[in-house]
Amino acid sequence: MNDKNSAEQAYSDFTRSLSYGDYLHLDGIHAAHQPITQAHDEHLFIAVHHVSEVWLGLIVREIQAAMKLLEQGITDAPLKMLTRVVRAQEQMTNAWEVLKTMTPSDYLEFRSAFGQASGFQSQNYRMVEFLLGNRNPVMLRPHAHRPDLHDPLKAALEGPSVYDLALRLVAARGLNIPDEVLQRNYAEKYTLNEAVVDAWIAVYRDTDTYWDLYELAEKLMDVEDNFRRWRFNHVTTVERTIGFKRGSGGTSGVGYLKQALNIVLFPELWEVRTRL
Template sequence: MPCPHAPQPAGNDPATPSPESIVHEERAQLDFSRSMSYGDYLQLDAVLTAQKPLSPAHDEMLFIVQHQTSELWMKLMLHELHAATAHIARDELQPAFKMLARVSKIMEQLVHAWDVLATMTPPEYSAMRPYLGQSSGFQSYQYRCIEFALGNKNAAMLQPHAHRPDLLTLVRAAYEAPSLYDEALRLLARRGLPVPASHTARDFSLPYEASDAVEQAWLAVYRDPQKYWDLYQLGEELTDLEDAFRLWRFRHVTTVERVIGFKRGTGGTGGVSYLRKMLDVVLFPEIWKLRTDL
């Protein structure tokens, strides 16, 4: 008589699933016909069919994907910038710091994206350029909203979007709203630092003008970081952000010069000459100047 405690063969154990039931269960787990799939959630049918080259050039796919992915990153950047600015306006600095750090990381992604586009040689670009018409990154409404959100206001930059009233409305709203830096200065003033009213209650659609009084307010923060630790951290988050933005602009210039030289841009700009002028734009001037004066 067999021992009552002896182990039974697996095939005779009613708790052990049969090979047929295992296969059936696996098939059920892989059946997404009745639930949302990965592709459904990410709308991949729309995303992956949005690349429609107009030329026979092999390299046009690179050009399209580069710019489409950059626009996606810019969408996320605007999402974070708007939220960070709103948090600063409400004196909620900790979540704002996380969002600004994320924006700096997004800028790093955009910087490295130029490395991929730089693999396109001048003959390869020339083969597809006639098919681009007047389309140009200069016309990116998201990029323009980023510039405005960071304080680089220029009324002339509304014009490239005049042909699309819906987009012009979005860009104009960014143009007229306080920038990230405007809200940072208003925060300093609320904390009792001597930021003049000319910089806290101004027409926010006008270009920002550097102020010695604003620099003195930031200097007070940087000379006593223990007292003003969160404002000090805010200053450094802004520095990180502009540092990353400058790198993006620089890589843009060098990539364009590498691919098209000094030809005019497809949108009618001076190309490299225009982009080089943008390298001189300083978004948060007092935060940079105080480093000399500390």
């Protein structure tokens, strides 16, 4: 008698149906893992960056889906999508812990081999920054040779961020968001506006009336909080590995990354903590 719990009950003939590897295109994924030196730790370096790019792609998709709903005035469903963003950010942050097992000597065995290639050139990462509101037209330049990468980034740079859409919802609820904020040039860096601070204070002081906006604001804070943690782990990992050497992408390396730690995506939401 066959044991219904036996491994023999599992499907084993995939001549006419998708297997696990077929569905996930694992041959293509493994083929993309192509170290260019014999250094043992280059495998680790590539794996961590491949995984991070997959998570970034998911984060982009979830933020864009949330933004489409926010444009329609829907606030509940986007919370689930932004929660998924937060969980994916946590996985990316944890990836630095794996990379930290690589010592400076390990890294120097293959660092020069990939030339000027750098995470600075990640289209997915730049798209996340643009969607969250960190705008700088200079960041389009590394993608000028690839219209398929450049054009979506340019569209994101020139369109509203997730925070801009949140402010539209705040204004739609009768709170004062100045026209200079609602109709601003999205390609320019967003700066703190006192009227917007007052509007968010009103939300936080009357959560019964504005519960949906309050929830959305706190979820945006979760996203930025985790983005800051990712940046901090990035800085410490780089400094631990190469010190203050110049980055492979041409930036100053740790100095550039430390400067990025000061970027604030949703300034009024942070300022509310002081003013309440």
